[in-house]
Amino acid sequence: MEGPNEFELSTLPTDGISTVRFGPTSTGFLLASSWDKSVRLYDVNSNVLRVQYHHAAAVLDCCFSDEVHGFSGGLDKFVKMFDFNASSDTVLGAHHDAIRCVNHCPALGLVCTGSWDKTVKLxxxxxxxxxxxxxxxxxxxxxxxxxxxxxxxxSKGRHVLIWDLRNTSQPLWRRESTLKYQTRSIRCFPNGQGYVLSSIEGRVAVEFFDPSPDAQKTKYAFKCHRIKENGKETIYPVTAISFHLIHNTFATGGCDGFVNVWDAFNRKRLAQFHRYPTTIASLSFNCDGSLLAIASSYMLEEGEKESPPRDTIIIRHVTDMETKPK
Structure with a gap:
């Protein structure tokens, strides 16, 4: 299901989509990782699959370091780097258990991988x-x-650890999520002031790094991704978050199939898009905020189905009316 300002990518993954990520400086290059063991590089401007490479098992996350290098990890426990110009991959190393998260720190030239083995490797x-x-x-x-x-x-148990990567002898702060149930996604404000986290209970928390009492008084949480039908409210996990790098607003996606855009500082919803076929597994704004990649992918939240909804990646042209604070 596409809107008039949207299109579906061609040559889609053949199993669940775990992550979509736009490149750091190009407006049109998108990485997508999948349970079909692949990582795919798309040029969304021409809707072409440029390159794909594979792991030995499902890939759970991926990221760019620059426009020509991708990194990925998953159930095979290995961290891979792929050079898109040379079409070659390199195994950097491994964890003792599945790799769930892969992030790039451009300030320090590090790629960070978080694992179910209870470690992060730099x-x-x-x-x-x-x-x-x-x-x-x-x-x-x-x-x-x-x-x-x-x-x-x-991490599991609603723990939130904040590290200064210049001095990793111990965490900068140890916090616990203000939400009651398990954390699903954390994303940081582009302005560096704090972060947003979501949980399985249909809530989002807005947190700030500054530990001063005045700053901590401004943190808050709100309900979202809840649908009332026939007098009954169904609460859906909030599965994906992505920040608009220009406007400092953010989009959330949930198991309800909806994408909402929020202005955290004015505490209001700016937009809600039409309902997508199934769970929003991942979201990514591109660097100039003109496009939003939406991965709609069934995540087995209702168990195995004989005919699950089709997995897809939709590219949406977004406007300032949808994403700019009012």
Missing amino acids: WDVRNNRGVAGTLDQQEKVYTMDVSQEKLIVG
């Missing part, structure tokens, strides 16, 4: 020196993001 990709450090976490890593030199890790 890979020196600028100087090709391999593992630059290992950060022990309290539990299995479920979600991560990078803000300048900070790494924010959300």
Whole structure:
């Protein structure tokens, strides 16, 4: 199901889509990882699959470091780097369990991988020196993001650890999610002030790094991705978050199949798009905020189905009316 300002990518993955990520500077290059063991590079402007490479098992996350290098990890436990110009991949190393998260820290030239083995590993990709450090976490890593030199890790048990990647002897702060149930996604504000996290309970929390009492008073949480039908409210997990890099607003996606756009500072919803076929597994705004990649992919939240909804990646042209604070 597409709207008039949307189109579906061609040559889609053949199994569940885990992550979509636009490149850091190009408006049109998109990485997509999948349970079909592939990582695919699309040129969305021409709707062409440029390159794909594979792991030995499902790929759970991927990212760019620059426009010609991609990184990925998943159930095979290996961290791979792919050079799109040379069409060659390199195994950087491995974790002891599945890799759930892969993020790039451009300020320090590091790629960070978070695993179910309760560690985050830092890979020196600028100087090709391999593992630059290992950060022990309290539990299995479920979600991560990078803000300048900070790494924010959300793990099982609602733990949130904030690390300064310039000094990793211990976490900068140890926090617990203000939401009551398991964290699903964490993403940082482009302005570096804080982060947003979502949970399985249909709620989103807006948090700030500044530990001062005045700053902490401004944090808050709100309900979303809930549908009332016939007098009954159904609550859906909030599965994906992506920030608009220009306007500092963000989109959320849920198991209800909806995408909402929020202005955190004015505490209001700016837009809601039409309902997509199934769970929003991942979202990504491109660098100038003109496009939003939407991965609609059934995540077995209702168990195995004989005819599950078809997985798809939709590219939506977004406007300032939908994404700019009013």
